[in-house]
Amino acid sequence: MNQNEMKQAVAKAALDEIRHKLEKDMIIGIGTGSTANFFIDELAKLKQDFDGAVASSEASAERLKAHGIRLVDLNSAGQLPFYIDGADEINGRLQMIKGGGAALTREKIVAACSDTFICIADQSKQVDILGEFPLPVEVLPMARSHVGRELVKIGADPQWRQGVTTDNGNWIIDCYNFKLDDPIKLESMINNITGVVCNGIFAHRQADILLLGSSEGVERLVYPSN
Numbered sequence: 708m709n710q711n712e713m714k715q716a717v718a719k720a721a722l723d724e725i726r727h728k729l730e731k732d733m734i735i736g737i738g739t740g741s742t743a744n745f746f747i748d749e750l751a752k753l754k755q756d757f758d759g760a761v762a763s764s765e766a767s768a769e770r771l772k773a774h775g776i777r778l779v780d781l782n783s784a785g786q787l788p789f790y791i792d793g794a795d796e797i798n799g800r801l802q803m804i805k806g807g808g809a810a811l812t813r814e815k816i817v818a819a820c821s822d823t824f825i826c827i828a829d830q831s832k833q834v835d836i837l838g839e840f841p842l843p844v845e846v847l848p849m850a851r852s853h854v855g856r857e858l859v860k861i862g863a864d865p866q867w868r869q870g871v872t873t874d875n876g877n878w879i880i881d882c883y884n885f886k887l888d889d890p891i892k893l894e895s896m897i898n899n900i901t902g903v904v905c906n907g908i909f910a911h912r913q914a915d916i917l918l919l920g921s922s923e924g925v926e927r928l929v930y931p932s933n
């Protein structure tokens with residue numbers, strides 16, 4: 708199985724995970740990225756079986772709309788039963804780095820409003836310690852240099868992702884060479900820097916279920932994993 712086939716396989720597994728729980732008035736939270744796109748395409752097959760979806764990015768909203776899936780504003784959706792999304796890295800405690808596609812803030816908000824976070828990922832995303840993937844931090848544009856200096860103080864090597872503006876009109880700083888040995892602590896610490904909108908550590912709200920694709924098939928891991 709190549710990487711795209713693994714993404715397709717985990718997308719199908721996520722649909723199997725929720726298909727018997729769908730209800731006519733249900734609204735589903737949808738992530739962003741290439742793996743989430745496979746899931747959107749799968750979900751479209753069951754669009755008669757639920758009410759609509761909350762998208763975590765403009766890109767996902769466009770894709771959902773193209774499939775004829777009703778878009779729902781998060782403020783009117785209330786608590787969502789499921790949030791399905793990919794990850795850039797995920798560890799054994801189902802904590803993640805997300806935001807490689809700059810969608811981290813909306814993803815974290817939709818995930819925060821969801822009962823069950825189902826992470827879909829191919830095996831290249833599985834790590835022991837988070838931090839090989841550069842950690843994205845969304846900042847207000849005027850705070851870019853200040854936040855960069857503060858990130859250096861806590862051991863990161865920050866680089867501005869030039870040319871990228873998030874759906875919220877902000878900028879992204881990627882933190883290189885930053886081993887996240889205490890993701891919960893670092894998530895709070897980075898959020899505390901003035902000018903930071905959100906960072907890509909998903910540790911306070913980790914995934915509940917991981918569907919991990921490999922050449923052997925799809926493995927299902929549930930939090931807490933031992």
Ligand SMILES: O=C[C@H](O)[C@H](O)[C@H](O)COP(=O)(O)O
Binds near residue numbers: 738806808809811
């Ligand atoms: O901002 C983007 C998101 O956090 C994505 O979920 C993450 O980058 C994984 O994307 P992909 O499925 O394309 O690897």
